[in-house]
Amino acid sequence: MNSNHRLLLKGNEAAVHGAILAGCECFFGYPITPASEIAHAASELFPKLGRVFLQAESELAAINMVFGAAASGKRAMTASSGLGISLKQEGVSYIATCELPAVIVDIMRAGPGLGNIGPEQSDYNQVVKGGGHGSYKCIVLAPNSAQEMCDLTILAFDLADTYRIPVYVLTDGVIGQMMESVTLSEPKPRKSIPEWALAGTRETRRNVITSIYLAYDDQEKVNLRLQEKYAEIARNEQRFEAHMIDDADLVLVGYGIISRLLISAADILRRKGIKAGVLRPITLFPFPKDVLRSLAKENTSFLCVEMSNGQMVDDIRLSIECSRPVHLYTRMGGNVPSVEEIVNESVKVACNLTIES
Amino acid sequence: MGRKLKFGKPTGFFDVFDRRPGPIKKNMHYCPGCGHGILHKLIAEAIVDLDMRDHMVVISPVGCAVFAYYYFDAGGISVPHGRAPAVATGIIRANPDSFVISYQGDGDLGAIGLNNFLQAANRGENMTVCFVNNAIYGMTSGQMAPTTLIGQKTATSPYGRSVENEGYPLKVSEMVAALESPIYVERVALTTPANIMAARKALRKGLTNMKERRGFSLVEFLSGCPINQKMTAQQVDEWIEKEMIPYFPLGCFKDIAAERKPISRPKPTFDKKKVLNALVSSAGITKWGAKSTVLRKELRVKCAGYGGQGILSLGMMIAAMGQSRDINVSWLPSYGPEMRGGTANCSVVLSNNVIGSPVVQNTNILIAMNQPSMNKFLPDLVDGGILLYDSTNIAPPKTDRRVYAVAASDIAIKLGNIRCANSAIMGAFAACLKGFELEDYEDAFEEAIRQTFRKKKELVELNIKAFHEGRKSVETRNV
Ligand SMILES: Cc1ncc(C[n+]2csc(CCOP(=O)(O)OP(=O)(O)O)c2C)c(N)n1
Ligand code: SF4
Ligand SMILES: [Mg+2]
Numbered sequence: 001m002n003s004n005h006r007l008l009l010k011g012n013e014a015a016v017h018g019a020i021l022a023g024c025e026c027f028f029g030y031p032i033t034p035a036s037e038i039a040h041a042a043s044e045l046f047p048k049l050g051r052v053f054l055q056a057e058s059e060l061a062a063i064n065m066v067f068g069a070a071a072s073g074k075r076a077m078t079a080s081s082g083l084g085i086s087l088k089q090e091g092v093s094y095i096a097t098c099e100l101p102a103v104i105v106d107i108m109r110a111g112p113g114l115g116n117i118g119p120e121q122s123d124y125n126q127v128v129k130g131g132g133h134g135s136y137k138c139i140v141l142a143p144n145s146a147q148e149m150c151d152l153t154i155l156a157f158d159l160a161d162t163y164r165i166p167v168y169v170l171t172d173g174v175i176g177q178m179m180e181s182v183t184l185s186e187p188k189p190r191k192s193i194p195e196w197a198l199a200g201t202r203e204t205r206r207n208v209i210t211s212i213y214l215a216y217d218d219q220e221k222v223n224l225r226l227q228e229k230y231a232e233i234a235r236n237e238q239r240f241e242a243h244m245i246d247d248a249d250l251v252l253v254g255y256g257i258i259s260r261l262l263i264s265a266a267d268i269l270r271r272k273g274i275k276a277g278v279l280r281p282i283t284l285f286p287f288p289k290d291v292l293r294s295l296a297k298e299n300t301s302f303l304c305v306e307m308s309n310g311q312m313v314d315d316i317r318l319s320i321e322c323s324r325p326v327h328l329y330t331r332m333g334g335n336v337p338s339v340e341e342i343v344n345e346s347v348k349v350a351c352n353l354t355i356e357s
Numbered sequence: 358m359g360r361k362l363k364f365g366k367p368t369g370f371f372d373v374f375d376r377r378p379g380p381i382k383k384n385m386h387y388c389p390g391c392g393h394g395i396l397h398k399l400i401a402e403a404i405v406d407l408d409m410r411d412h413m414v415v416i417s418p419v420g421c422a423v424f425a426y427y428y429f430d431a432g433g434i435s436v437p438h439g440r441a442p443a444v445a446t447g448i449i450r451a452n453p454d455s456f457v458i459s460y461q462g463d464g465d466l467g468a469i470g471l472n473n474f475l476q477a478a479n480r481g482e483n484m485t486v487c488f489v490n491n492a493i494y495g496m497t498s499g500q501m502a503p504t505t506l507i508g509q510k511t512a513t514s515p516y517g518r519s520v521e522n523e524g525y526p527l528k529v530s531e532m533v534a535a536l537e538s539p540i541y542v543e544r545v546a547l548t549t550p551a552n553i554m555a556a557r558k559a560l561r562k563g564l565t566n567m568k569e570r571r572g573f574s575l576v577e578f579l580s581g582c583p584i585n586q587k588m589t590a591q592q593v594d595e596w597i598e599k600e601m602i603p604y605f606p607l608g609c610f611k612d613i614a615a616e617r618k619p620i621s622r623p624k625p626t627f628d629k630k631k632v633l634n635a636l637v638s639s640a641g642i643t644k645w646g647a648k649s650t651v652l653r654k655e656l657r658v659k660c661a662g663y664g665g666q667g668i669l670s671l672g673m674m675i676a677a678m679g680q681s682r683d684i685n686v687s688w689l690p691s692y693g694p695e696m697r698g699g700t701a702n703c704s705v706v707l708s709n710n711v712i713g714s715p716v717v718q719n720t721n722i723l724i725a726m727n728q729p730s731m732n733k734f735l736p737d738l739v740d741g742g743i744l745l746y747d748s749t750n751i752a753p754p755k756t757d758r759r760v761y762a763v764a765a766s767d768i769a770i771k772l773g774n775i776r777c778a779n780s781a782i783m784g785a786f787a788a789c790l791k792g793f794e795l796e797d798y799e800d801a802f803e804e805a806i807r808q809t810f811r812k813k814k815e816l817v818e819l820n821i822k823a824f825h826e827g828r829k830s831v832e833t834r835n836v
Contacts, residue, residue, distance in 0.1 A: 007640040008673075008688075008808075025625050026451050027601045041639075048635045050623035053451045056443070057476040064440040064473070068447020071434055076451060092436050098434075178675065178715050179688035181680050187632040190625070198432040198448065200455030202411040208376065208426045208433040210417070215378055257715075264713035329443060338718050350420050 005184040011149040011175045012037035014077075014182045015105050018153030019077055020045055024103070026076040028065035030084060033117040034173035035107035038079040045277030054259045059084040063091030063104075070100040071209050073197025075157050078103035081173075085123055089132035090329060095309060096136035097222065099210035099229075103153065104138075105169045106292040106309075107176035108256075110334045118334015119173030121256060124311035127168050128284045135223055137179040137230050139237065140284040142255040145151045146180035152282075154185065163192065163233055170284060173190070174257035175334060230286075240291055244270065248277030250350050251295055253316055254305040255281050257336060262305060265342040272343075286345055289319040294321035301320035303327045303349050305342055307335070368515035369401030369410060370428050377427040380557065386424055390590025392580025393422050397429075399557050400487065404431060407564050410684060413456045414448055418439045418492070420462035421495040439470020442477035445484045453622040456567050459486045464494045467503035481538035481572040483564040483620050488575060489531060491582040499585030503527040506600055511585075526604060530577045534610035539784075540609040540617050541566055541574040546602060547581070548594040562612075563643045570619040579605055618623055641811035650739040652684055652709055656716045658786075659735050660727030661702035662747075667779035669722065670809055672703035674783055677706040687715035700730060722789065724782055725751060726765065745785050747778065761785055761831050768826045777816070777823035782804060784827025 009017060015038055019027070027042040039055065046053035052069070062078045069076035085106050095102050099116065107129055110120040125131075126353035128140050139159050141152040149171070156167040195197045198207050213219040244265050245251055250269070252262040259280035269276035279295065281288050295302075301324055304313040312326045315325050329345045331337045366372075373382045388670040404410045412644055413431040419421050419438035426433025432455075436444040437585040445457040459477070466474045466488050477484065493511055494500040500513040504526045508517040512716035518526075534542040545556035556578060579601050581593035588596060628633070660672045669690050679686040704717035707782035719739050723745045725731035731754060738744060743759045749766035763785040787802050804820050810816045 005637065006680075007637065008677055009640065010684070013709060020632060020636060023627055026447070028447065035368065044639060045523055045635060047623075048627040048639075049627075049632060050626075052622075054446070054450060060440065061443040061473050061476065063444075064437060064443035065447035065450070067436065068444035068449075068770075069451035070447075070457065071444070072448050072451040074451040076447065091440070109515055168747075174689065174715070177690055179686075180712070181686060182713075184636060187627065187629045190627040198414050198434060198455070199453050200412040200414065200432070200448075205411050205413075205432055206430065210426060210433070210435040212423060218378070255426055260712075261714050261716075267713075336716055338716070339714055340718070 002283040004227075007182050007184065008179055008184045009146050009150075010037050010177060010179045011146045011171065012107060013041040014146040014149035015079070015153045015169060016045055016197050017184060017255070018150035019048065019103070019149070019157070021185055021187045022154040022157040024075040024077050024157060025049070026066070026069040026074055027057045027078070028069070028078050030056050030059050030062050032081045034109055034119070034176050035079050035084075035105065037082040037176070038105055038107070040149070046318045047330050051075065059087035059242065060091065063088040063095075065233045066102050067091055067095050067100065070095060071098070071198050073191075073193040073199050075103075075191050077105065079107070081149070082101045082111045082123055083111045084194065085126060092138065093132035093134050093136055094211050095166045096138060097134065097226070098209045100166070100209070101157070101164055102166045103156045103160055103169065104166060105153070106171075106220040108170070108172045111209075113169065116334050117173065119257065119336060120307045120332060120334065121172050121258070122247045122308035122311065122332070123170065124284070127170050128315070136226060137285055139163065139165055139233060139286070140170050141167065142169050142284050143169060143280055144175060144256055144259045144280065146175075146178060146182045149175065151183050153184070154188070159237065160179050163229060165229070172241055172256045197232075200290060207251070214355070227243065234286040234289075237283055238290055240287045240288035241280040241282060242291070243278040243280070245277035245295060246277055247275055248295070249299055249301070250273045250277070250346060251302045252276060252278045252305065252342070252346065253281070253302055254278075254332035254351065255284065258307065261339050261342055262339065264339045265346060267337065267349075268343050269346050272347070276346060276347065276350075281312075282301040287319060292316060293317040296324045300323040301327065301349060303346055305328060305329045305337065307331055307337075311333040363709070365691055367401035369403070369405040371430050374653070377424070384450055385428060387421065388584045389635050390581055390583040390593060391421070392489055392582070395547045395553060396487060396489060396556075396580070397425065398417055399560050399740050402427060403557070403561050404429075405571055407561065407568060409456050409564060409568055409575040412454060413458065413685055415458045416445055416460055418465045419463045419496070422460055422462065422489065423496065425460055430632045439465050439468070441465065441470065441483070442482070443473045446477055446480070446482050449483055450622070450836060453483070457484045459484050461488055462495065463488070463490045463492065463502040463504040466625045467529055473483065474537075475533070478533050478539045478575065479536050479574050481540070481620075483567055483570050483572055485567045486573075486575045487560070488577045489580045490529070490577055490605065490636060490709065491580040492526070493582050493585050495585055499582075504529070504605075505657060506604060525679045528605065530575060530610050531573050539573040539575060539611060540614040541612050542570050543575075543612075544577040544579065544607050544610070545603060546579040546597055546607055548597050559609075566614045569614070570621070571614045572618045572620060573616075579607075638753050641808045652707055654709065655706065655708040656721050657721045658705040658721060658724065659702060659717045659720045659734050659737070660705065660724045661700070661730030664699045664701045666701070666726045668701040668726065669703050669744045671783055672705045674780070674805045674809045675705050675707075676803070677808045681804050681808075684709065684777060689715045702730065702734070721785065724786060726778070726782065727751065743789055745771070745782060745789065747782055763826055763831050765828055768830065769823055771827065772819060774819055777820050778818035780823040781827030782795060784824040784829070785831040787824070788828045788831040792814065
């Protein structure tokens with residue numbers, strides 16, 4: 001790619017660039033800070049290329065428009081934050097059960113309630129654990145730069161089609177609002193219409209998309225099929241980035257903006273003689289269990305840093321079956337911890353380690 | 358008033374209802390005398406007669422018609438309660454060649470989904486809404502609907518609907534007819550043969566409008582739910598005639614299809630060149646310099662001042678300068694809780710390496726444009742850091758750091774627009790960078806100004822002027 005395809009973009013804008021490169025045809029959204037630039041950029045760029053941008057009347061409408069567009073066999077997306085995601089959950093449950101591909105970007109803000117527009121990571125549970133009703137899951141990708149907002153949005157569309165599943169791009173307000181250089185990749189060709197779609201043609205006329213199964217055994221079968229799919233995804237799609245973890249006694253774990261602070265913190269800790277490393281989950285579902293398990297050796301302990309009350313920390317503990325101590329440091333309300341705070345907390349944990357051993 | 362009208366099985370139905378679980382594959386699941394059954398037959402007949410079936414998606418709502426897809430030999434999708442018009446919108450926007458019937462009950466359309474329905478109507482979506490008004494929630498065993506009549510007893514209005522508690526029944530057709538966008542609104546009744554023939558005609562009119570892509574049609578069908586009304590089929594028809602029709606008068610409320618041009622939607626493009634061009638041109642980059650080697654170590658810059666002083670664009674210009682010289686950059690605005698109270702700040706990092714934290718806490722260069730910002734961020738300035746401040750607004754600080762004063766606001770006022778003070782102080786920033794021997798910084802910064810103001814082209818020259826004035830003022834004063 002030539003350097004002319006390197007642009008200075010906000011994370012939010014980069015997600016739209018990624019969507020367009022991925023051949024996304026439809027964007028439906030409802031404004032909410034700190035995700036609004038996604039709708040702004042989509043409203044500018046989608047029509048330029050003859051693609052669909054429509055401001056929906058609510059998040060309920062937006063996700064159901066995505067449902068319809070996805071059912072038509074087209075790549076479609078929406079974007080929101082916190083409370084808007086809460087409203088979408090019923091629709092996401094339908095999309096997941098109907099096994100339709102769709103992409104949802106969530107730029108997390110502070111909650112609960114109306115909260116504020118500052119960055120948080122408190123949608124983790126409602127996004128990673130299913131969130132709506134029923135035993136479903138979505139793939140969740142967690143970018144930590146504008147470049148990844150673009151690249152992982154492209155990946156999100158591909159995974160959504162491969163597994164016929166809704167895929168979230170989940171990050172915090174900092175990554176959404178931050179501007180960085182983004183190198184554009186090659187645009188993808190238009191997706192061909194899948195055979196299951198309601199494409200408005202004679203060939204697809206007898207297709208039906210539904211999520212209602214009155215017979216309990218039929219409904220159970222659907223559930224079991226979904227669980228098998230999730231197990232397959234868990235086997236194939238765990239992604240993470242590791243920084244100095246091979247000999248680490250203290251593994252710092254965080255995603256989104258936190259992961260970048262952790263890398264700065266780990267470098268400082270190494271200079272202080274503390275063997276720290278960083279594990280950044282790139283997929284939150286599937287959670288990178290295998291690598292975590294491999295790190296849970298004698299002497300290692302973990303420090304999970306989150307901008308929430310500690311939601312991902314449960315997944316770390318489950319992954320390693322609580323075999324090693326997992327500490328937690330959190331900030332909330334829109335506050336981003338400083339690198340110093342994280343270093344201090346790490347030192348505390350590391351000192352306890354030495355006392356323990 | 359017997360049910361004299363006889364239908365053969367319309368070809369728009371499947372011969373055998375294989376999708377229906379259980380042993381019954383020939384009959385529909387509706388109760389005898391239910392309006393849904395009649396309307397289904399009218400639809401099945403019409404979509405074949407009008408040759409729309411291959412392109413048709415019939416939406417199965419939440420309500421007794423949830424299994425509509427068992428029967429129609431057309432595309433089927435079951436959707437969340439009330440969301441049929443939103444899903445329909447998604448389908449026809451994604452694929453304007455599709456036709457969609459948004460089939461909805463009175464609870465679905467008039468209660469939980471009223472907004473989605475009205476908004477689709479108001480956007481003039483090319484769809485036909487078949488609204489089954491049976492004055493009750495059929496599927497969930499007879500609770501009150503928005504269209505339940507005054508005095509009507511239901512499972513949730515056991516004393517009868519009252520005006521005081523629930524208000525008057527919702528007149529949907531009248532409401533929709535008052536909107537500009539919809540082209541056709543008619544209320545019919547699925548009761549007597551004459552009424553059913555009128556309903557058949559209205560349905561076909563709605564579908565024809567859609568076939569001609571003229572926009573949004575609503576047909577409201579007054580319909581019986583004998584089971585929940587605890588009546589026979591005949592009694593419920595009489596009830597509709599005597600009780601419902603006087604409140605919900607039949608007739609056409611609006612028919613302006615002929616006045617509307619067919620809706621046409623653009624075709625999407627996936628041509629690689631066009632796609633990349635669209636993305637690059639919106640980012641506004643016109644010129645690229647060679648990779649700059651002048652930056653020796655990471656530079657962490659904080660810009661701060663009042664909202665309205667162009668603090669965020671100042672940071673953006675600095676970032677754009679770095680980007681155009683192939684330096685890694687990050688720009689992070691304060692947008693959250695700190696924004697309240699009218700102050701603004703942003704963090705800019707310029708680095709040859711991968712940028713870790715984009716949040717600037719240990720500041721190498723602080724650009725302060727008002728007193729509170731300077732007071733707030735000066736303590737974060739590292740040893741050997743530089744303070745650049747707008748001396749029009751700020752008293753000289755007591756600090757042992759390197760300080761550059763520039764009367765940025767004065768310069769901007771002299772140039773005729775206070776809003777270019779940010780470019781003036783960026784001139785001062787460029788002058789400080791001289792120490793880094795940034796060989797072509799004027800070109801790089803001018804380019805950054807052009808890019809940042811690409812959507813306000815009239816401001817470009819002014820800002821470039823301010824930039825150079827600011828730069829010169831620092832050079833002369835601090836030499
Ligand atoms: C979100 C949600 N809330 C409630 C329900 C339960 N529910 C199913 S059908 C229905 C009422 C449907 O009434 P109406 O739209 O009038 O259809 P009818 O059965 O009368 O044709 C309700 C409340 C649901 N399925 N989903
Ligand atoms: S309950 Fe009422 S609306 Fe539902 S099928 Fe029976 S008669 Fe029809
Ligand atoms: Mg009803």
